[in-house]
Amino acid sequence: MSINNPHIKSFVPPQRTLMGPGPSDVPQRILDAMQRPTIGHLDPAFQDMMEEIKSLLRYAFQTENPLTFPVSAPGSAGMEMCFVNLVEPGNKVIVCVNGVFGGRMLENVKRTGGVPVVVEDEWGKPVSVAKVEQAFKDNPDTKVLAFVHAETSTGAQSDAKSLAELARKHGALTIMDCVTSLGGTPVLIDEWGIDAAYSGSQKCLSCTPGLSPVTFSEGAIEKVKVRKTPVQSWFLDLNLVLGYWQSAGKRTYHHTAPINPLYGLHEALVILSEEGLENAWSRHRTMHEKLRNGLEGMDLKFVVEESARLPQLNSVWIPEGVDDAAARTRLLSEFNLEIGAGLGALAGKVWRIGLMGYSAKAQNVDFCLKALKAVLA
């Protein structure tokens, strides 16, 4: 016993208002669900709940894909699950990069041994459909098209429907990041014909962070089944995960699921189902308009042009002469309000104000505008 007991006390977090890029405010109903009694991950009651989560996620994703479930890890792991399963060494992948998360997709392609073809767009702009079309013409042997539907680092939304159409036309699978869009703006997996998509629990679903809802089409599963090389990750191998998340009664042990966080996700999806998808989308839109009016009234300028602007993630340029870190520190310490800093190339230049899930309400918009006014005065 060489290492002494540190004698640390229980942690009691402050009560914040979360209006950054996620986590968003978590409703008490979800927090209450998370503290219900833990049961075993092979308990029939838990397996029934898993089936309900799958069904609720299919509604959220607007898909009939049987393989729709939450990965037992954050969105980054959901992203990696898509790439390690659908990309084999030597496969050509068109990767669209218009922000941090497109760049992360590129990183994933490289680590799977895929051959990336990068389509770059300016940060804050949507992915250019014309450039992707050209990339397909130049690379007819492309196996996968990967793009971010809603770039969390900029607040730009891309035209997923047209991009997926191009991929289908050229015989490629699509991988789509919808971490920030799911539950906030339309994500129509089947209508658009997306083959693999991943999201996060802590954005417009307003659950605590740590889980990544994913969905895979029959075409994607087919690709996994005919792979010539084994999937490089054991934890994320769909062949193994399939046996775990398949219909109750036949379940085989893979890993121990995060029971209580899944109670939380179940409750988050029940709340979404009670509100209805269209109502949730329209609430995000309305709250965005209210916030936009207030921000523009303060002469703050948006990074993204109106046609591609995500209602749930509002990036604005930091006014000249304002100290980014000092302003955010004041918001946190004086108002208990969190807004997001800029990431990557936009660090120090923009603020990202989230209106996601439970945070997308009039009370939060008013509060945020008031606090910003005080800090910028």
Next chain:
Amino acid sequence: MSINNPHIKSFVPPQRTLMGPGPSDVPQRILDAMQRPTIGHLDPAFQDMMEEIKSLLRYAFQTENPLTFPVSAPGSAGMEMCFVNLVEPGNKVIVCVNGVFGGRMLENVKRTGGVPVVVEDEWGKPVSVAKVEQAFKDNPDTKVLAFVHAETSTGAQSDAKSLAELARKHGALTIMDCVTSLGGTPVLIDEWGIDAAYSGSQKCLSCTPGLSPVTFSEGAIEKVKVRKTPVQSWFLDLNLVLGYWQSAGKRTYHHTAPINPLYGLHEALVILSEEGLENAWSRHRTMHEKLRNGLEGMDLKFVVEESARLPQLNSVWIPEGVDDAAARTRLLSEFNLEIGAGLGALAGKVWRIGLMGYSAKAQNVDFCLKALKAVLA
């Protein structure tokens, strides 16, 4: 909108007594901690809590390793983090297999492109130190020794100290699975000289499942830094994770940490610190003896011989003529009691009775013995 709203109601789990191989019973204090208000993962208050978790984990692991933290995913991901970082393609790895989880280590070695040298022992027996010594003599170019300290599939404990000594003598790093031992029986990372170890939150720490405490020695970090090939996983790349879990103030964004589950782990570690490690170990020992006396009184035979028996995981042979599944179903439906089934080669042949963390108490032992007697009558 082609997929209809499933209109599912909130989930209310039954109240079980968890005496399987994990999750174990979760104390109300931990459940209460998990429903505290969510804050941002870059909030200074959260970063302070992360530092406390690291310090509490160093105490639990008995190590001064700065790089000691919880992976934001279950134990299987903690295992994979150790292998993808410390094994490069072509590296020879001695893997000890005496149960399911040794087999999973082997699977990990293969997927990283390592060259496995398998040392096999019968399921239920500890790893043979003599065989490992021979394997090192036969393979002087071995880079890593990997073994399971406490095999969750059988209840056998291996001699980690002697195994680590062998590895050091032969210039190899050690990777140790201590998923089931941490907090239940001594795990002495620094004293034994272990280079990488991973555990789980839901065993003797009695937290909810979903997090994997890990620790890495300076030697392990050195190996990661001089790798010739990139780590194949982005999510588990220690080079990136290092920037995220390093001291507060310098933290760079990697992924969004599972905030509320980490509140739970913090509380679980505070409880362990309040009890003290030695007291926790001795409680597990005492409860095991009480359970053993009761089981032997019912003529149930242990799978593992006494010298290698884990107090926190009691594997017994299912008596002849008893229907495994039917008996466990009765325990669950009539007593709300979960015990574990056999895994792999032991499926249908053994039961695994867990006495882990909060489940290791006299009340549970008495209850379990009473329920077993009723079902076996």
